[in-house]
Amino acid sequence: MRESSPIREVKSEAEGAEVRVRARGADSETPWSDWVHVETGLTNKWEDVSPITTLCKQPTDGPKRPIYFRKDFDVPSNLRSARLYITALGLYEAEINGRRVGDHVLAPGWQSYNHRHVYDTYDVTEMLVAGEKSVLGAVIGEGWFSGRLGWGGGNRNIYGDTLGLLAVLILTAEDGTTIEIPTDASWKSLTEGPIISGEIYNGEHFDDRIAAEIEGWATRSFNASGWSGTRSLDKLKGRLASPDQPPIRVTEEIKPQRIFKSPSGKTLVDFGQNLVGWLRIRATGPSGHRIQLRHAEVLEDGELARRPLRQAWQEEQVWLSGREITYEPKFTYHGFRFTQVDDWPAETPLDADHLIAVVVHTDMEQTGWFESSNELINKFHSNVRWSMKGDAHMFGPTANYLYDTAGFWRGWHRDVWSEMSSNGKMIPYAYTPTTPSGFGDQMPTAIWGDTQNWIDKGVARNSDGLWDRTKFQFGDWLDPESPFDNPAQPMTSPYLVADAYLVQMTGLLADIVEALGEAGDVTAYALALEFDLFSNVKDLTNGTDTLRQLIADNDYLVGTGFAGTAPLGGALTKANATEYFYRMLLQEKNPSWLYQVVMGGTTTWERWDSLLPDGSLNPGEMLSFNHYAFGSVADWIH
Known part of the structure; x- marks a missing residue:
């Protein structure tokens, strides 16, 4: 206790x-x-505070230019403490007297905006001078709130079409009296700032000529008489809550490992690690000169491979002003190892002193480590750690071993729970769906046990079986025998996979209820063994023998996709055949876990062979090079 x-x-x-x-x-x-x-957080004080937006019109059919807000205020001479409580309809970055508030990035993160809206709290006492005037400023970008989001290019304005700021600054004097400075119509706004656009998928465009014109925009000496007014918006739809999850922060910086020319003469930078984040650059050049930075995970024929990115541009464009600039984006992030640098100014050397990769992620404390005598296995495990994102039901057990995930899961589950559809069925992700999906059981599996579930988004039973066979199922997605141009055609029947996971999920939910005190191939056999689907000893023995034989006949190469890979280690352990799994784990030919390592991967891939043995890209789609599902074996390794 x-x-x-x-x-x-x-x-x-x-x-x-x-x-x-x-x-x-x-x-x-x-x-x-x-x-x-x-x-303690705020409760009643939020009742009289509303979000604000600019009086200027914002587009609804394209990217929204970030909005700058500022508010002048007086600091009492007997100031004891100051707290800033802040969130946004979008993403925010705040300043007081020209100094950035806190070290959070992409704040307040992705919200379940219609149900639960997180605000952040900062102690800003040291940023104020007692008895003097001060300025509170914030810039708001569209982020996940109104930016393009979802599969197939996504939709805009999923949560709303108007960017806004919600904040209250509370100043406490030595005698205990307080002064509250909320967002209201007395604030000023600017929509023609230096960030021309900032989109999650496409990247950011920044003009330092405009930045020079509004330098010091959140300081007392700045003349904001030309700025527009603001208006109050309706109260937030979602309940305001303090955060459960750690914030997103910059956690690491990586220098270029190699700067070289592509066969076509393009300048490429290799950071040696597929990462999530952005670039920070320092450059000087003529006013109006434009630098373009394009990002990708891999190369294709020696050139930047843009095909796997689909509709994501992943680029920054930066216009110089003639002065030295240090720039990094505020309202986007990228997955990349390589950057193509176009039109770098001749006045600035292109080296590690002027260009560096910035790694960002939810800042969880690492609590677990792994090391073996096999360097390839160690590298594979490193790749897994660099790949933990999405597919929560798969990465959950591994993440729980390696990091303190308690706060992360608490916030994640509250958001997903908030987004349950009106008929009581669990949707597969915490935003309004734009396409069907089959990740409906991430909620319990992410933190209960070491398994996953691939069920349809809520298909009812029918007289022909547990699932309506006219509806789509992911099945054993991306198994190595599926056609490269049709990953939804696996060797294992998708309905067998769905049946197996439904049975497993039913048992898992029964375990949860009890805890609360309330009442034809490798994939098929692995699921049956791991989920205890065999009804008698004879069937269990036959299933065990068949699984061993299937693996041996396949030369100990992996024969499973997303659904069959995670339970494979546990199934072979139950079959007293761990030596089979070790032989599979140590294979270096495709399809295998170490194939991606010997091919130079620094993260786990969406396909076993996203990169073919000759170094070329797989001709199919589904070509993410940072995709956790096949790394789920790390939980068994632990």
Whole structure:
């Protein structure tokens, strides 16, 4: 059990306390932790605060230019503390007196905007000078709120078509009195700022000539008389809540490993690692000179491979102003290892001092590690760690071993739970669907057990079986025998896969209810073994023998896709055939886990052979080079 000290009831909002904890078992207890400061969030104070937007018209059929907001205010001479509570209809970055507030990026993250809206809290006391005037500023980009989102190119304005800022700055004097500075119509706004566009998929366009004109826009000395006014918007649809998840932060910087020319003469930069983030550049050049930065995960015939990106541009365009500029985007991120640099100015060397990759992700504390005597396995595990995203039911068990994921899952589950469809069925992702999907059981499997589920988004039973066979099923998606141009045609019947996972899910949900105190191929046999689908000893023995024989007949190469790979290790363990799995794990030919390593991969791939043995790209689609599903075996390795 956990014990805290001192124990006192905290009753009011925005009230602070110093706490420490220790764990007590049956026979011993841990030492006390260090003291930490905690505060309660806001409840009633939000009732009179509304989001604001600019008076200028915003487009609804294209990307929205980020909006700059600012507010002048007086700081009391007896200031004791200052707290900024802030969120956005979009993404925000805040400044006070020209200094950036906090170190969060892409804040407040992806929200279930119609149901639950997270706000962030910052102690900004040290950014203010008692008795002097100050300025609070924020720039808002479209992010996931109104930017293009979803499969097949996605849709715009899924959550709304108007960018907005919601904030309240609370100043507390030494005598306990407070001054509240909320977002209201007294704020000023600018829509013609230096960020011309900032889109998640397409990237950011930035004009430093405009940045020079509004330099110091969030300082007292700046003249904002030409800025537009603001208007209040309706109250947020979603309930305001403090965050459960750690914020997204810059966690690492990677220097270029190689700068070289492509066969066509293009300048390419190899960072040696497929990563998620963006570039930071430092450059000087003539006013009006444009730099273009294009990003991709791999090369094709020595050139930047743009085909796997589909409708995502993944590029920055930066116009110089004649002065030295240090620039990195605010409202986009990319998956890339390689960057094509076009029109780099002759006045600036292209080297590690002027161009660096910035890695960003949810800043969870690492709590688990893995190392073996096999360097290829170690590299494979590193690739898995660099690939954990999406497919939550698959990466969940591995992530839980490697990181403190408690807060992450708490927030993720609340968002997905909020987005349950009106008929009570679980949708596969936390935004309004634009296409069918089959990830409907991520909620329980992501944190309960080490398995996954691929069921249709809520197809009812019919008289012909558990599933309506006129509806789409993912099945054993991207198994190595499926046609390259039709990944939805696996060797294993998609309805067998769906049946197996439905049975497993039913049992899993029964386990959850109990815990709460309330009442023809490798994939097929792996699912049956791992999910205990054999009804008697004879069938179990036959299934075990068949699975072993299928693997041996396939020369110990992997014969499973998304659905069959995760349970494979557990199935062979139950079959007392772990030596079969070790032989599979150590294979280096395609399809295998180490094939991607020996082919130079630094993350796990969506296809076993996204890169063919001759180094060329697979001619099919589904060519992500940072896709976790086949890395789910890491949970068994742990």
